[in-house]
Amino acid sequence: MDKQTQTDIEAAVFRRLLEHLNERKDVQNIDLMNLAGFCRNCLSKWYSAAAQERGESVDYEQARELVYGEPYSDWKKKYQKEASAEQLAAFEQSQQK
Template sequence: MDRQTQIEIEAAAFRKLRNHLMVERPEVQNIDMMNLAGFCRNCLSRWMQEAANDRGIEMTKDQAREAFYGMPYDDWKAQNQTEASPEQRQAFDTAFRENVTDKT
């Protein structure tokens, strides 16, 4: 497989993942994803931001989130996020530290 075809296939898979998380399964909470998998929708938007910035394209955190979520993050959060339990928050603190903070 040539490099361009690989890039196109990977991009298509990413779009399918984004659609799955945003349209097909919006009820799945970011905190649960982070606690179970070590990443969430916000991580995906941050990775988009980092990729853009690496290529010299200025993209802020808010711009990346809006590009990923298809709307301002606060709007998506109000429509789809629920309040986290104390247990979820504690697990999130550990997952975030292991998968984000300690990785940078």
Template sequence: MDDQTRLELEAAAFRTLRAHLMEKRADVQNIDMMNLAGFCRNCLSRWVQEAANARGIEMSKEDAREMFYGMPYDDWKAQNQTEASADQQAAFTKSFAENVGPKD
């Protein structure tokens, strides 16, 4: 397989993952994704930001989130996220440290 075809297939898979998480499973909480899989929608948006920045494209965290979520993050969060329990928050602290690093 040539590099361009591989790139296009990877991009299509990413778009499908994004659509699945945003349209079909908006009910799945970011904290649960992070606790179970070690990444969430915010991680995906951060990876987009990091890829843009690595290519010399200035993109803020908020810009990347709006691009990924299709709206300002706070709007999406208000529409789709629920309050996390104490157990979820404790698991998140551990998962975040293991998968992302110290919170800034």
């Protein structure tokens, strides 16, 4: 497989991941962090960093809007729930590893 095809496939997979996360708004970021060690905010940070590495200016808030599909503040009001004590404990435990 040539490099451009690989890049195209990787981009398609990333878009599908964002679609999947958009379809699963019930899955909170803390759940993602506890299970996978990354969340939508991590994707936003990685997106911004990758853009910067390539000489493009995409700040964190712009990247968040790309990942969340709307301004983060709007998404947070609509979908983010307060983390439970169990979720917070699991997060703390995962940070100690």
